[in-house]
Amino acid sequence: MRPDSVSVPSRSRRRMARLRDDAIRWITRRHAHDGAAAHLGRDRIYILPTRAGYTLLGIILVMLLGSINYSNNMAFLLTFLLVGIGHNAMWYTHRNLLGLRIATLPVPPVFAGQPLQIPLRLEEAAGRAREALNLRVGPQATKPLAIPAQGSTTATLTLANPGRGIYSLPRQRLDTRYPLGILEVWSWLTLAPEIVVYPAPIDPGDPQGGGGDQSEQGLARREGEAPDQIRPYRPGDPPGRIVWKAYARSGKLHVREAASGQGDRLWLDWEAMPASDPETRLSMLCHQVLAAHNEGRIYGLRLPGQTLEPAQGPAHRAHCLRSLAQFQTEPVELQPQARGA
Known part of the structure; x- marks a missing residue:
């Protein structure tokens, strides 16, 4: 069987699908x-x-x-x-x-x-x-x-x-x-x-994700930032900042706190990602946004042509993730297909 003969049925199906779509558009043209x-x-x-x-x-x-x-x-x-x-x-x-x-x-x-x-x-x-x-x-x-x-x-x-x-x-x-x-x-x-x-999150510190060594939380820090301090837990502290190792040793809750309010502001930067592929960089930034949000950090996001100022909370998380989702893309119509195809 010649290779070009195999594609004839698929071309016919595509042609019939186009004709069907054109007919539906003509029939429904009067509908708002x-x-x-x-x-x-x-x-x-x-x-x-x-x-x-x-x-x-x-x-x-x-x-x-x-x-x-x-x-x-x-x-x-x-x-x-x-x-x-x-x-x-x-x-x-x-x-x-x-x-x-x-x-x-x-x-x-x-x-x-x-x-x-x-x-x-x-x-x-x-x-x-x-x-x-x-x-x-x-x-x-x-x-x-x-x-x-x-x-x-x-x-x-x-x-x-x-x-x-x-x-x-x-x-x-x-x-x-x-x-x-x-x-x-x-x-x-x-x-x-x-x-x-949203992009699928990839840990920048995971060798399988293509990243290099990162900090313990996988977050981008500023140069010269003072190390975190440990203090007793106070009601209202974010659960993501609890130091569970200290709790295991002493039985008392402690949280990690930055040495200064300014040092607690993190910048998640496109240029700092240890990957060359744009989609991998977006996935790494997605992981960092999720990690910063879970830890209750104040963080900002830098993308080529766009900067989101440092903030925190669910609304800021959603804003950052949406920016990653629509980075250099335009809204398009979904092309449905069978799952697993």
């Missing part, structure tokens, strides 16, 4: 961008028979022709009974989506390598329960969802982690085949939650 929430009205719900539905339609046509040919009243009765069942199924399937409200929820930031959990909230306000709903993003789908009357539920999509960066969620699809499976109704959604992926 959803943003944080979407309400499913009649103008954005689509319905078609499934394979089982087309099979049933063929059987009904054959039965109708037979009924006409033989003028059999019982055959007419059975034929139109099946038509009525199909008509009612169409009505029930369509209204299983009609009137639903779907809203985004905050997406917890993750580190590179961790699975992404995308929560979306589905709310029912029409006074009827909804069954067998499926929410999809690319090849990923949630388990079938049910919503009680006047209630709500949270759907969580688990996606493969694409690596460091800021992402938006691509087009979503909400569909159902309830109750008989002979018809499928669906709607396209363009909800846009922000997805933040």
